[in-house]
Amino acid sequence: MDLQVQKSQQYLNTTYDSETGFVALTEDGQTGWPTIFGILRALQIELGIASPSTNFGPATSAAFTSNFGTLTSSNTTTRVTALVQCAFWCKGYYGGPTFGTWTEDIDGGIRMIRAALGLSSEPSIPLKLMRSLLSMDAYTLLPGGTDFIRAGEQWLNGQYLERRDFDVLPADGLFTRSVQEGLMLALQYELGMADYDATTGTGATGSLGPKTSSLLQTQGNVAPGSIDSVRKFVSLFQIALAFNGYSVSVTGSFDSATGSAVRDFQSFMELPQTGIGDYQTWAALLVSTGDPNRPATGLDTNLPITQERALSLYNLGYRVAGRYLTVSGKAIVPGEIEILLDAGFSVAPIFQNYNNDASYFTKDVGADHGLQAAIRARQLGFKSDTIIFFAVDYDAFGDEILTIVADYFGGIKESLAKSRSNSFKIGVYGTRNVCQKLKEAGYADAIWVSGMSTGYSGNLGFKMPEDWMYNQIQEVGSLNIDRNVVSSRARPAKRENINPTPLTADSGFVPFYWAMVKEAVLAEGATLQDPVRVSIKDASENVLFGLQRGVYDTKTWLLYTPFPETVPGLPQDTAFALASARGGYFQVSTPASEVIGYEGDLAHMAATAQGVVIWGGAQGQSAVEVGDLGGWGLDFVQLWVNYKISGDGISIRDFVLKYLGASGTEAESMGFSQSDIIADADGWLVGTEIRNGAPIDDAVRKTFLERIHWPDRLAFFTSQRFGPTTRDTMITAISNIFTSPWPWTAVPREQFLNGQPNATSTEANEFAIAATDRLLALAARD
Template structure:
């Protein structure tokens, strides 16, 4: 909502500093935001004589302001514009700044006084003077009153921290908005270090050896009082434990501590010992702890299993797939290896499966990608022999910001959930990721347990968030255990008991060649494919496109099942690669495609000139078909006559074959796949060389084949391939059932 005084602040910046701040003119919207705060920061730097301006109120700005104007008031503000910066900032924070007239008047004094009270620094900085650290707090978007249903108890902690430690050199005023955050968590570490006795310059807000040693000397228990109890009760509050902010360690606090210790699987003592302090202050807690669980990328042999058992480990996390087709030596056994689950079971261990592709950024998470991940994980779990009821943990292995969770991660897990539901709920869903990701995915109803990557303590999704209520595994440290052939590097996990993995397994499904579809799966396959396509905007009745789901499925999957089975066997590829490309392209045909085909034929028959376009049920270009067939003949995959890729007649002839002969078009699809795997020679695309076509293609290789069929990586082919991956996994689901009957 627009505020006229904020608009006046924007007009002031635009008028007084046009061309001086190194920024564009501010939109005069009357709405507060970071662009206005950055502009006010730059204006302050300009008034201070700083020549290199920045959006950041950093050490140079603070030290210059402190040396020149340690106390700003009506008698010390150096200019009218300097005061207008203060007045404008006050309005941005929701305080009265007067008329933005350059006068440090009684209204400004009252607002500065109120601001310091809200911050909690009014005893440290009494009166209406504006001091540098308060000025720094004025020029950001932090709130100093509760907002968005903030907690009054958390706000009391925030205000106490500000008032208690603001005069320390490296402690800066934190929000007092009633919400835990990264800044608040770091301020707690500074406070602990100050109470330990660390000097300015030594205290750094890091949970290092000095901090840990100090905490080991400051156990708090019933009857204790003073700042250490205040810090401890504050830490409990920030971890959402129901306690009062107090300086006295009461029996009620001891009871709450016992409940917390039980929740995080610490020895229950009711005292604030080091391990409890650690669990409250940093996500990974006391890394000297031993866990009952671990996860890793190393093959489990009998010797390594013995090492794990000797460490007290029962639950072992292993990956269902390895998306990298050429992994480095240390990752070559990332995925579960043949016979490994049997070794795990024979040694009394239990395995919980993890599904992860690369997953290192928000762009790799979406509904279609989640739908593909869900079905891929199901297929892989069945291949390895995991039984019904197993929980699969799907990884979000990056520092997902809250907006990333909303826009990408939650739709991704909805896709996973839909895949699991459509499969008949044979498997349960877990989420691996930072605390905020786990909390929000669980609250959305997309996962029943969390595997928390607390070892990544710097993730914004771990800083300032409590351990999720549904946590099953808490990843705290990487450690190498055992020796000789039993040596193994693992990530140590604390286990809550909410998930116990699997201790016995079905026989694994081997990499068999595809067969014809079993008659009893075709109906379910058609339903699943149709439901997925509808979920991404393709109604079963075809909508504005030329063909319905029924027509495309019947043509590609049913009528040509024998042909596709033979092609897949001959070329050592999965049927789903052929089915997916053909079905997808046929579903996309519309009236424009039909009219373009007519134009191409008319032009060639009239002028003899061929204007290439995609045609037929598989939407194949004439040039692409020539290159793919020539490549297949040269490689010995097919026999026939080499066509001239520069001949309009040759390209038109094969183009007509692709348009008029559905079987020829479908038979060309696998040749295009193999041509693409070899780098698409003769095309204008700079494609890398892939492994020769084979049945054990990884997901990343399958993605590349599907993407390359449609076009270059920088085109719409990439997002379309993300959607086609889910379609592929559905097709593969029913092909795998058929070949394993």
């Protein structure tokens, strides 16, 4: 608490409490807008304004000019003098011992304030200085400010305050919107532009428009050896460098320090390192787009990029394509990523579902968007550490950035973390201020600046974030793209960062693969409650358990594919964590009956895969192993049983050739139909990949990639399971199902025979030869 500020508050309340329009102040000794507004209302009352407000606008300015013009010791009133003293105390300057008495203390305070602002030292308060006093502008260096920026603010005040539209800048060393506007006005004045004329729409506006750009290109170049004369372009260029974070003094001479800073800035902004202040460098210093016509190698577009379009854009110099993950009509389409990679592009994935208003920014929405993004990025093949950029496509103000926008990104972060086996980085697309604050607060890993939004408050008075990757600078309607400057720090996804993904025969996405990606992310997310005790492999097994539910979860099956927490000797806390993760996943999982796009028996496939994951796949072996029993092994026993029941009058070979791998109701009843063969082959292949460390979605991807037709997967299964001498090994292995004396084969075989006689060795051999011939024929698409 400041005692003098409290005395000022008490004076204002005592003096003006009964006046219409005055709002009583809390007497807490705190300088802030309420106190400043109290002084302003009191001044408006003294000036005869009927309806005091919190705005020092045209009416207040006119009344001040009419009543005083300039405040001095001989041109004031007792009450106005007291208000000046209140303002002094709020600014941290001595206001004198007695309210209402203009003493040498006030004259001294005015001189100190004017000196701090870079103004001449006469003890007077003109209109613009009075307006500055009744603001929260600081006149001393503030935390985060620099002496170089403060020197620039002071120089601008001293040089241009007499111009009609140039207001007093703070002297706090901070680069802000008003400071940027002051620099732009100064530059326009040096370019010979008059004060703004609202009638004609011409003159200095404080923004970089076409007229200013044109004049700057012809008049503004500065280079080593340049010295200010009548025009002050070197000083303004040095100030612009200081405002952009460089330690450059205002000397008016283009010295070696200025040249070094220019080259550093040009390198940082991906400009040619000429070391001179040319138009492109000026523009980059002054506005978030820089020169929108400068070369750019990046683009973003909401339309799919065909092969023809990719080649055309590549020939125009583009190398990085920003494309949307979701939303029909603008999302990446099947085959597009491969087209881009083949054409020489890398890809920057973007997620935006509206996100163009504050109402879209909540933690729940962020969590939903993060989950959508994680699932779709994995479906499209983007590998770990790929940066996904999430859009803040509106002008978020400072107080919103670390509240609602941060909440939104917090939700994204939580949901992306669910993708444990394929972790993604968070990028933010937005204004300079949005990007910088979210990056500093740990909500984002990468920055894509919406530089085209030059009028957004978040791009005014903020330097370019130090680790920006992309800067969107220009819309090209004829190409339906936005042009983006790409920083050397950018990390777009290249071919080595993107897995190829399976496509259907007509080049569409594979629904079953996409479904398994979704289930993998959900299952991995359920392990986050204890990621130390519950592994990614456990998550993949949970997906298989989920798909088995209702069909392959009887007591018998759970002896064959037991829940992991039932393993003897497992610590209780580990068992609890495993069971909890599976239970959490089951609450959000998709039942096998609702998964679309799979040709086989999905529950059967999951049970087969689970058996391989737990017991192994016996790759290349001629003997039947435990991991075979949940798939093809006992399916052959079922087919044999149905032969014994229904095969009177038909040979073993004819029965096998007729029903093995056939489709239709009758074939399904025989125990080894086409859907079972597909499930057995896929289950073995997927289970082998999971057992070797692949998450379930990647196991499916590898299984289906370039083998979208099930006979191709069956052929791959037979070659992998039975080795190079496939036919001979298959015959031996299938026969072994019926002849093996080992308990792990004999006991379940007896259960599946269900009272029917087992095949003799001769029958087993005949059965195995026929089954082998049939499977190999199906695999060859005969």
